[in-house]
Amino acid sequence: MAKNLYGPGVRMGNWNEDVYLEEERMRDFLAKRDEGQLLIQKNRRLKENLLRPMQLSVSEDGYIHYGDKVMLVNPDHPEVEADLFLGGDLSLCMTPDEIKAYLSDELEVPCGLSAAQTKIPVGRNTFTILCAAGEVIGQVVRYGQNFRLGIAGGFEGRMFYLSSDHRTLMKSSKRSWLQEVYLTDEDSYLNCWQAAFPDPQLRLEYEGFPIPANAKILINHCHTNRGLVAHRHLFLSTYFGKEVEVAAHTYLDSHRVEKPKNHWMLVTGNPRKNAPTVLDLPKPPAEGTRALEQVAETPGSSTTPGAHACSHPL
Template identity: 30%
Template sequence: MNDHTDKSFMKGYPSRKIEKMYSSKVRIGNWFEELELRKEKTELYIQKRENKELVVQKIRELFHNVCRETRLSRNEDYIKFGNKIQLFAPDMQSSRPNCENINYGVVVAGTVPQDAIGKISRFGNRSPVVCYPKSTPCTRNTFTIKSADYQNRDGNNLLFGQEFILQLTDSPGEDLYLRSPTPLVDDTRGPRQHNRILLSNIKDCYSIWKVLCWDNKMRFETEGSPFPSSTRVVITHMMTGECLAVEGSDWYTSIFGNECGISVHTYRDIFKRETAECLWMFITEEIPRCIEERCE
């Protein structure tokens, strides 16, 4: 049979029928190896799909767990223990410094590092914390105010100068808290070599915070008094005495979009007043689209 006759003979047969025409003894060399590899890959794919081990399945489950919408606690008067809130920095730019469209306002949220994508389906111990511009309340950016003295104070007003703990509201499996541990010699530091902030399952002195009045001249008079939501305050880390701060110059892209760093560090002006990086709001309702009065 010449080449022309051979091609015309093979033309009417699909590749799978041609494979069935020959027994395994005839399939030698690369042909047999490719068929076996293809069969093995197909079986492995089906097995991973049934066990929900595919990367796309894990990413889909991750977004379902950490981006589920939540409902904040709406107060008519003051911030209270047990409230579900967002930490909102209203005076920080919500995009990279060289961006054309300038908007303001970022919220604190948990995130997933690049090397963990496709390996985890929810936040765990030592998950990093960032700021990002999205304002919709969801499981990754909603925190519950808890008492630091192991007493149930839900419903009581949170006072200026009073110690408290921030717990991630929806963290199945284990409770996670906003924590800033003291870095060791060989430990990883946060943005600009400042103390970093993590989600941790450890509730100790490194996870305790307190609220101060944004005006340093009024702190003595306001200590021990409650404060309403959407009021600018300063959040201080008890162990270091430094402030919770947005690192507005440290932007990068993650699986959730553009995010910037957050750390424990006090930024002050020449009058020793905390600057916009350290000014926060406890949000118990939808964040306003625009802030008319903005601190420079």
């Protein structure tokens, strides 16, 4: 009767070669781990840089200056053209390619952009107002004046510029197929932007006036004259989750006025320590509310309509 002569201790085939290959793989793994070259280590470093906490500039005079660190925020507004959209204040964010982000700890250019529901200044959403043509750091930025928007992404010694160019068959935004907005490290005229007053009837009057901080403005691309826009109804699956598309296109209503999707705010830091940005400050009461509060605080006063009316004797 035949017996099974093979057991766990029996080695068959090229067992010696397999042992050496396994030892070589282990030595290679340990060497990459010690040098920090494993994919999980690269991925962790990239995420730490992009999510590194940043400090926004505090505007002492209420205006934007060259060299200020700000967040670009699209204010909350209802999207009447779509049933499903992303609400809240959306900030412009650096969004690397999801597959490349898992393979390297460096940012490849051109790098994409998106808008996300985040109010905390981090490496991926903190921009620096840069000079475009001989301006001085600390000088006030004015309506109609060229400026550049740079972002470091939490990396040291690197700067990426917000850029755009005309749409082509090979180059356009992912969802809307409109003019693409991207980040590049090349310094050119494609990096230049201008701010405009939202009301077209007062736009010429405000030309040359300082740009106020934390106020609604239009950001237009100088080369193509297209406005920066956040498409709240066009979702993107990014490295950080579900966000929405950002492109360069000007949307006008029936009165030839730019729609709220083209409105942006240059958000500065909060001088107080309880909140990172000015958006988190409590809103002051309206003028009518303050007037009623002052009347209520007056001794013997009443807020009832007609309480102070004169009564005539019968």
